[in-house]
Amino acid sequence: MLEIRNLHVEADGNKILNGLDLTVKAGDVHAIMGPNGSGKSTLAHVIAGREEYEVTDGSITFMGKDLLEMEPEERAHAGVFLAFQYPVEIPGVNNTYFLKAAVNSVRKEQGLDELDAVDFLKLVKEKLKVLHMEESLLNRPVNDGFSGGEKKRNEIFQMAVLEPKLAILDETDSGLDIDALKDVANGVNALRDEGRGFLVVTHYQRLLNYIVPDFVHVLYKGKIARSGGKELALELEEKGYSEIEEAALSGK
């Protein structure tokens, strides 16, 4: 589904990713861990199409298409979704209006009929329940004045409504209390199926107790330094990243 080959990325002249390789197959959940500044969020944003990052080498192929040639909205239409680490507040734009515009843009590109108000409302009300979100959130401006937990729930709620093929969660768990974390994990687990891939970027192993990954990768200085199964996350939780750092420094 997603193939990243030898990806090199710079921002403001700083090299952030240095030859990253990663393959995500449909149905798999990959966790990306790593210390601060290792390039986790950059990877998430580059896949979503953020323009501030310059890809200097390498390729990203998504379902056979060259992702790097696509606009952010085209990537969304193809099924890429990024849950933001810092969801953006947009005062003056109603949450429902925003989401309906998003859903119908995607449907239109996929050759489906646009949803009318009634069908749309039915869809969103179903999804709200899964995330234990108040219906009143629908009538508020996008993320404006939301608490940290509400913002992250809103990201997962959008994901649930848009039903992407590849969902990237950029530190969605950071700063969440345990109840919100469980809701977020439930939202993700409800979407897990054969046809869908997940890239879960996290700083903490705790999330992976609730979203159990198939693969865990450790990102260090812009490259995958180590890969393994879910047990790797537990090992990292215990030992930290020092072993990986030492290994990288010794040129292993």
Next chain:
Amino acid sequence: MNDRSDATLTRERPMSYDARSARNTSTVTKDATLSTDTATKDWTNDLRARHRDAFETQGVPTTKNEEWKYTNVRAIRDWEFKTATGAVGVPSVSPFLLGNVGDSAAGDADTNAGKVARLVFVDGQFAPNLSDLSAWTDNGARLAPMSEALTTDRDELESRLGTLQGDGSYPFASLNAANFTDGVYLHVPKNADVETNIHIVHTASGSATTNNAAVNLSCPRSLFVIEEGARVRIIEDYQAHAEGNYLVAPVTEVFVGANAQVEHFKVNRDSGSVHHIAATFARLDRDSHFHTNNISRGGKLVRNDLRVVLSGSGCECVLNGLNVGHDQQLMDDHTEIVHEVAHCASREFYKSILDDEAQGVFNGKVHVVQDAQKTDGIQSNNALILSDKALMNTKPQLEIFADDVRCTHGATIGQLDEAAFFYLRSRGIPRREATKILVQAFAGDVIERMNYAPMEAIAQEAVSKVLS
């Protein structure tokens, strides 16, 4: 400053006044005051002469004048004026009636507009055949074209006309005072609740095209006297769709009596060849409310001077403004709120959306005299710049001489929020629609404040045209 040589109004070095413009304007003055009614001519003569002198002494302002620093009207000095006659072609106003916005659901919007009495002016002259006063129920109120009222309501006019305008510090208002022939006179008596909305339409005949050398000058002059406890809604709607060069220099004076409520709207949706330089003056007595809502989206140059004097305690004024500029349009708002007494509130919310090479100017004076304790004033001006060549100049100007007041002001000039833009696109919303959503979000609150459906629709339409 942005010095563009290709702009229609070039910013050349300011020059002092020369005699040419005085000659031109005095020609206009002579023509425009050719009234057959000698009695009328007599009592207005003093007013006209005073302002003709004021205008001729100052001339067309240069950018050396602080009030005209960012709005260069130098070109006007070289114009040959003629007073537009309205003789060539009768414009159709029907597609542009209140609430009838473009092609969208005219029926619904008209219902929302409520009862409407419509006075139409062509090239500044009252056009009875285009007007519709059938919905007017007077409640003892008087609504008449100024040309008629000058004779029939002379006493009231003589005691009021020009008194809020004051001296000659508004050059184009002086030009108006020297030359006006028509406009609207409204008098609403004590405690009258006027249910009919008054829609004043100013349009143009297109007669300018018959003589390209001359610029059509029209000087609509209106006086609204709203007595104690009365309520009224007035819409001044400038919509000259004709080709040709026009200078429209309207002046409106509004007297708001004690405990009265006036909802005032001023819309500019002129075609792109019109210079519109307007002045509105209002004076509020105690416990009264004056809400004025200003939408500008048309014209080549739109300048609005708005002066509101809070002269009785407990009164409140609300000034809302939305400017949407394209191409090389220039939109300039100069507002002044004078708190003369204690316990008054003023609210001012102006927003500008500027695309292409459009320019905006906002100058917001709030003057609080020493005795005006407990003044509560809020002013904000926000501009959204959509292109590299658009330009906004904003200047809040608070002059506070009282020591127990709350006066806040804020001004922002910014571009579309890149983070929000990416967020919308990452959800599948295309670039163009994402921009639209963000522009609408920017304008949304000021549009809501206007609180009258047909005007909100006009404002929405202006905003939605930004990117089309």
